Amino acid sequence: MATYRTVFGSVDRYEKGTMEIINDDPKHYVYSNIFEVVARAKPYEKVAVAKNLEYVIEAIRAEGRSPWMSCAHDEFVVVMDGEVEVELCKLARGSGQATKDDGGGKPGSVLVEGEPQGPRMGRIRLKRGHQALLPRGAAYRFNAARPAALIQQTQRGDLTVEKWGEICYR
């Protein structure tokens, strides 16, 4: 019986694929590589690598401790390389920190000013291939002892960085 080796990429070891254009504009495929983006990103810079109208997938370099962030809608994070801890804290109604319950909800991730005012919800330790829910109305922050690569399913927000010309095949 054959033995197979599953190839995952990492920030330190990845191989970007190729595009052979026959009759098209290569920019229409918006082709990038998550590990290449993360390798060149600042810690917790949220770089869009995919965009579909108001929705995005962001590539994130997790390194050290992130600021507290929150969102008016569910977000999801997948670890593509490394290990990351996620702390979750419920934002109290009327604290001014909550996003949706206060009616001031913005799409995408937003920064939480100071320490979140509300009960701790728990913490999650994630490794490569793990996916976590970042529930709406909760504050969260990441902590990574070594650089890790994440992708986040969310909407385009104030923290989203778009630099397609730098990251994509042209």
Next chain:
Amino acid sequence: MTASARVNPSEEPGATTAGYHAFSLGQFSFARDEYFVTLTWPAKGKRQSHTMSADAFLRALMRDVAWNFFYGLVNFDAVFGTRNLYGRVELFAGRYNEAIHGAGLSYVEAFDSAQAMARFKEILADWVNAGFDPFAAPSETVASPFGEKNGDNIAAIDRFRVMTKRMTGLPGDSPLRTDAAGFPVNRAFADVDQSEPEVQVEPGFEGEVHAINLFKYLSRSDVTWNPSVTSVCGRSLFCPTTEEYILPIIHGNDRVEWFVQLSDEITWEVADRETGRPRARLTMKAGDVAAMPADIRHQGFSKKRSMLLVWENATADLPQRYERGELKPWPVDF
């Protein structure tokens, strides 16, 4: 492909060849024999016909049924397929084939989705033999799709896309895949880490603090080329899937979709949705991200079983907005 002035008697609905029943849907007829499926449609006062391998036809039909006609076009090959109108569905022959359509020999007929789905399921039930699994990779299905009718495999053809309300594994949502549930680790993913995330939940937040091993979940998929929803952010759907051999259909987009290659490698052949003229060829490796524009068709080739994240936008009016030209077929200008 050959032209024919009349329907072969063996293709008449209800007739049998090699033990297989023939079927019709509107003006389309479908018949199979030991090796092939032949379909016919009206064109210029005659019947035009087309032949596919029974293997290829059944693998494509299986996806079309399981995906409930999916998004946009499901081309079974360069001639026949379906176009989802979301509530209704068009069957087409030659409509997206430049030569056939240009010759005036194409044909399109619309049906209520439920009506077409019922007939497609009847065909699958009759034409899939015992031991043949049209959802499995070719090296993983025991029996040949060919030969005379030999029993059935209803269990194999009764699987569908997994739909998820919020996130897989949450209480009341789509379940995880485990040994106990009948989902062992696939042979090609025996080296995939099966460890679970460490989740510490404070009392009262049991349904909110949640994580899964997505790669473990994918390593236990028993089917190929079947994007199933695992997380939902508004109308943004993460639809990861495992891929091996050839995507059994050529998917024609009615919106932009995105691919994130999670492991290994897939090559995509991309052609114009309307004409089938080749436009590009992408070989995506782990960590690569690429858009599939709204005006293309694509087919994937995966040498080794791989993990692919298909990212869809399920906003209801997208096909109409692209058709009206309100949205460019590519997602980003730079």
